[in-house]
Amino acid sequence: MYNRLRLKVSIEAIKWLTFQACALSGHDEGPDLSNQGNFLELIKLLASYNKTIDDVVLENAPQNEKYTLPDIQKEILCVLATYVRKAIREEIGTTKFCLIVNESQDESKKEQMAIVVRFVDRDGHVKERFLDLIQVKDKTSSTLKNEIMCSLSYHKLSVQDIRGQGYDGASNMRGEWNGLQALLLKECPYAYYINCFAHQLQLALVGASKDVTEVHNCFKTLNFIVNVITSSSKRRDQLQDAQIAEISHLIEVDEIESGKGKNQIRTLQRPGDTRWRSHFKSICSLMRLFGPSCVVLTNIATKGFYIFSKR
Template sequence: MEKQTLEQISNNRLRLKTSVNAVRWLTFQAYAFRGHDECPESRNRGNFIEMVKILATYNDDVAKLVLENAPKNAKYTSPQIQKEILHVLAGKVRSKIREDIGDAKFCILVDEARDESKREQMALVLRFVDRDDFLQKRFFDIVQVKDTTSLTLKNALSTVLSHYNLSVQDLRGQGYNGTSNMRGAWNGLQALFLNDCPYAYYVHCLAHRLQLALVASSREVIPVHQFFSKLNFIINIIGASCKRNDELQFTQAAEIAHLIALDEIETSRGANQIGSLQRPGDTRWSSHFDSVCSLIRLFGLTCSVLRSTIKDESTCFQRGDADSAFDIITSFEFMFILHLVKDIMGASNILCEALQQKSQDILNAMHLVLTTKNIILKLREDEWNNLLGVVKSFCERHNIDVPDMSAPYTKGKGRPRHPQENILLEHHYRIDIFNGTIDSQLQELNNRFSEKVVELIVLSSALDPRDGYKLFKIDDICKLANNCYP
């Protein structure tokens, strides 16, 4: 720098400013920087180089000094320079977040995952109240870890916090998923932080907790577990083929047009939309509810497409898969579980959607947990006959055989499963499947939404400043102080 002229320094700053602006824009838009081929002859040299070229079209100096006449040792466009600029920007963002926290207490939200290069990484989010008394949640850092043991994660988090002078003694909350290395009561990550700070209470992500409760309940009852595997199989048969998916939608459009012509359905904006079978997702339990509802709504059309596939497809594999799917979908047990899980998930769907909202009244969410438990319990006690009637009516409309509930239960086509116990079909469907599914559901909800966590959250709601501290109650504040922060 001492040997450079003022003109050279100005040119260097222009080149560096151009690269900084390109990095900033790509970062805020979450775009990739690099291209597959960045040589000068390439037609697409990657987002970073192409962004610099766009900036050059608006500034002749950039075109002249950055793209054409830049010295080879000061172009400021290499991958190394891109990463350095990005790290500088990230450091400034973290410093600003640290400044906003000040001396306040804070909470940490942590999750770990494996990236595309198979490296374990841990994401850290800080939650705090800033100097203007606004609740803030800021993504803070991604840390690469050699493994996901609780001690490794704890050491990595402590290193990041200490680097920015954030004391573990100011930690007032931990939010993780439900894996054993995170929530373990003795050696989990939350337990290790509680040893250092007894007020760093662990709260399991409530939406994830509901997801685990519902998934666990479906896995406890074998026929229900098998049902979801069969549901995925049927949806894959229809959705994996563009031809079958188009046939489903074309048939649906024709049926809607026919019903409108007969004035059997109403028409309005947004009504009677043509849909398809919804695929359930692993992390969104509401997607399972949508998947079940879509199959019930399109059941007749789905059967029609499967029959057409069995008759017209050219390969034996496609005909065989379609025939297996048709046998599954037209069985009474599949129909019974389809309507059962629809009722159970319908009761919990409101709670699931409420827990996934960005702005959540946590006190209302806790009331929804109790309401959901009561609705599911009422379903167990009072709705057996109604459910059975709905399933029988549905089967009769679609020409599905309804078995005699007083007949002995046999597994498959063999002999009775427990001939010495004389188990009837009604016992199998009502006790083994209906009651078993609901009981496992209630047990998981009671276990995962524990009274201690619910009490901490409900009592903390007394500190909610909205509506002039409308929820403020002296008794709850005293109980919170005595029970949780002695």
């Protein structure tokens, strides 16, 4: 009975944190800390409002039956993920579906492939469901195809039911002969490939802007300034010092207000070809940091610093 209650509290805490997209573990969960992370602090909160729970969790639980270790948390998450995938599979049923796939590196530089299915449910509504996240050893089309086939087989989805493929424009994805879309077309001739409209629009905007000399020169200069200032840790420190000096002066002359969360130290944003919005953010960042950026560039010009880092 007590074990069941302890486990139930851990499950409910994990479900709530996962639904709210909150991290479970803290940086340090030592017993002497005032903040041990979201998971343990939530259990403490539940215990503070319910004496029955308080009597059986954390310090009041046996040493080997707390159900709070990271391994237990991961196991509970895996069980919850299995139930979510099962619900998605039941929602798809026997209908046809489309695949939306993207691969990218995570923070640890490991290649991961996300698989999303798009289908029409029994009520005639178009649904998109995140089905799987798979770590892949490389980004070759054959590797991606094999992993997709394994995932579909695991979820008891037939490749013959695929009616569309949506990827970006990378050669390993859209290649006419050996790309992922071509390999899947050999398995199912009805799996028509459509390039990602978001990427198409972004690349079209970037391409169109390059045909306008003034716009092209503007972003070329912008990218050059960002590269010069952010390519060196020394210059980034100079940018930060210049910001601090500017903010201190503006506060002193009562042009800006001070307070918690205000006047944060920022950095320049680099524009990217696949995200047109990043160009706008890059311009805004330079406008906000125009004064400090001028200080850094002046130092480079007058004190003889190298524009580019030494190779």
